[in-house]
Amino acid sequence: MPSCEYCGKEFNKTNNVQKFCTEDCRIKNHNQKKKRTIKVMKCEYCQKAYNNGTARQKYCSEKCRINAKARRVAKPTIKKECRVCKKEFTVEGKSRNAVYCSEDCRKQRWKSRLVEKNCANCNQPFKAAKRTLCCSTECKIEYFDTRVELNCIICGKNFKTYKSRIEREASQKCCSEECYRESRRTGKRINCYCDSCGEGFYKAPSLQEKHRNNFCSTECMGTFYSESGLFAGENSPTYFGSFEKHKKYYGPNWLAQRRKTRRRDNYTCQRCGITEDEYGQQLSVHHKVPFVMFKDYKEANLLDNLLSVCEPCHRKIHSGKNHPTKYEKQIL
Structure with a gap:
């Protein structure tokens, strides 16, 4: 077993670099090398005698140092009078702004401020503060809810939406995004009519402005163009003239x-x-x-x-x- 370099006692090492059996032996060895004299002093907090190892040490331990600092920083205690029971109580630290001596006094003061009134939504009597309008959270949500009830044009489900959104022709006529997409596929949301058969269907407003005619299907488009002759003969963009002049045959070779x-x-x-x-x-x-x-x-x-x-x-x-x-x- 290793022995202490100062007192010579054998001890068990707690690490590989330990040379002294105790902390006191280490300090005494250090002071001996530096030729320092150890003084017996009194702790400034607990007034106990201790061996001063350094010139600036004022306390016997770390605990005394922390307690002394807390005493210096702490604010003085204050005596106050409770607003409810008029009893005297002392406060210190963070609780120095307290105005009630206990939680019961605080609740009693809060209850004394309650006013009897009727709920703005269900008209039932209840007690609450002056600014409170509704008796419960459910009544509050229902009272401040300005939405209007509508029926979905696809599934017929009852749902709520805001008045400002009804004026728009967006998806607010449907209860969900799925129903809105279904309305565009099935044409139940009609904003356009076919020029051939007259059937109503949905078509994006931007495409209505871009196209001169609107058709619900390819068959209706073909029927309309064949009957009107809009792209036939001289109206066709690929028209060359008569079939006799159009050299479509490239010869026998x-x-x-x-x-x-x-x-x-x-x-x-x-x-x-x-x-x-x-x-x-x-x-x-x-x-x-x-x-x-x-x-x-x-x-x-x-x-x-x-x-x-x-x-x-x-x-x-x-x-x-x-x-x-x-x-x-x-x-x-």
């Missing part, structure tokens, strides 16, 4: 030239690089100079004038100024 062009281009789109295997169908063959510009089909179908492209790329080529509707009619 067209299919052979078309096969040669695809074989020459290795069955690959010359714009985006997709192959026929990836595309899933045969590629289109494009006339670099439009077919309608030629008088002879052989000149129009020369391999130098043909190009293999996929249909999306073909549409891009014929967009804008290259659209067939932009060709001058005198060429036809």
Whole structure:
């Protein structure tokens, strides 16, 4: 067992660096090395004698130091008179603002301030403070609730909503978000009528302003356009003239030239690089100079004038100024 470096007694170590058996031996050894003299002094709090290890030590222990500090900081006790029972009581610390001597006096004072009145909602008598209007939380919620009762246009369920929201044509005619979405799908919330059959349905106001006509289905749209001729004949944006002038037939050698062009281009789109295997169908063959510009089909179908492209790329080529509707009619 190790021995203390100051008194020589054997002791059990509590850690690997311990050299002294007690704290007193450590302090005495330290003072001996520093050539300090140990003085016997009185503690400023408990007035007990103790050995002073340092020049600034005033208390015998940490407990005395804390108690002395609490005595210095603590505010003096105050004597007060209770507002209810008129008895004298003392307060100190945080409770120095107290005006009642006990909890019973405080409750008695609070009850004396209660006033008898009738509930603003259910009209039942009750006791409460002057500012209180309702007898319970349920009555308070019902009294200040300004919502109006409505029936859902989808499920018929009774629900409440605010008056300001009824004026809007938003989802406040439905009890929930699900019913509102159902109203848009089923058309029960009608704000538009079909120009073909006259049936009411829902359509976004922005789309109503954008479109000239409104239809409830694709069938009604087709029926209306076929009967009115709105996009037929000269009204069609793809109208070239009569069928006799429209050069839709590319000549007797067209299919052979078309096969040669695809074989020459290795069955690959010359714009985006997709192959026929990836595309899933045969590629289109494009006339670099439009077919309608030629008088002879052989000149129009020369391999130098043909190009293999996929249909999306073909549409891009014929967009804008290259659209067939932009060709001058005198060429036809």
